[in-house]
Amino acid sequence: MLLCVFTLLLVASILAWVGYRRVSIWAYVVSLVVSGCYFVHDMTSILNIQL
Amino acid sequence: MFKLSIAFVERVCNAAELLGIIFVLLMASASQYFFNELPCPLCLLQRVGFLSIAFGFLLNLRFGLRPSHYAVVMLSALFTSIVSLRQIALHVVPGTGEYGSPFLGYHLYTWCYIISMIVMVVTTFMFSVDRQYSHLRFSQRRTFWAANVLFALTILIAALNVHTVYRLCGFGECPDNPTQYVY
Numbered sequence: 001m002l003l004c005v006f007t008l009l010l011v012a013s014i015l016a017w018v019g020y021r022r023v024s025i026w027a028y029v030v031s032l033v034v035s036g037c038y039f040v041h042d043m044t045s046i047l048n049i050q051l
Numbered sequence: 052m053f054k055l056s057i058a059f060v061e062r063v064c065n066a067a068e069l070l071g072i073i074f075v076l077l078m079a080s081a082s083q084y085f086f087n088e089l090p091c092p093l094c095l096l097q098r099v100g101f102l103s104i105a106f107g108f109l110l111n112l113r114f115g116l117r118p119s120h121y122a123v124v125m126l127s128a129l130f131t132s133i134v135s136l137r138q139i140a141l142h143v144v145p146g147t148g149e150y151g152s153p154f155l156g157y158h159l160y161t162w163c164y165i166i167s168m169i170v171m172v173v174t175t176f177m178f179s180v181d182r183q184y185s186h187l188r189f190s191q192r193r194t195f196w197a198a199n200v201l202f203a204l205t206i207l208i209a210a211l212n213v214h215t216v217y218r219l220c221g222f223g224e225c226p227d228n229p230t231q232y233v234y
Binding site for chain 1: 100103109126222
């Protein structure tokens with residue numbers, strides 16, 4: 001999952017460099033959403049916290 | 052004579068802040084490769100946050116100064132601060148252990164929290180200057196060489212982190228306390 005996040009950020013940076021603004025921002029948004037999900041999953045599973 | 056515009060000053064501030072973020076990410080990679088301090092999943096998420104902050108500044112340098120680009124920076128800094136605060140909370144009680152070696156008296160996750168807070172405060176001041184948006188309709192067509200260098204550095208660091216995550220976790224879930232590379 002984290003591999004996917006870092007790859008998306010790499011792709012977003014490359015797309016921004018070559019001039020694709022919107023697509024790169026979408027790649028960023030997806031990577032941040034996946035990171036958020038990973039964070040919540042990590043928080044709830046390790047400490048057995050129930051939200 | 053060279054006229055110093057607000058937009059130019061803001062662009063230089065963006066580049067300076069981006070350089071700071073690149074320095075932080077390089078230090079994280081240096082501690083990993085030279086001192087064998089392998090990053091935990093939360094540490095990797097903090098790196099994601101810093102790379103995202105860098106991405107927001109890159110957007111400003113490449114496409115011109117826009118509120119939406121500053122929003123990317125603020126959102127990413129908020130994410131980084133939440134993740135680092137969570138890691139601080141895990142180790143804040145005496146006797147609960149620590150992760151990694153301290154640097155100048157604080158652990159790296161504490162530094163992450165401090166730096167993300169500084170980024171948020173500085174960026175708030177930066178994006179509140181309205182005059183920088185007066186040239187918004189003249190979107191930047193030409194990228195300066197310094198911006199290209201910063202782009203190349205950020206992409207290099209992102210690629211290095213992809214390599215790190217692959218070696219640490221592969222395609223599966225990352226170990227909580229990594230002691231060696233999986234691949």
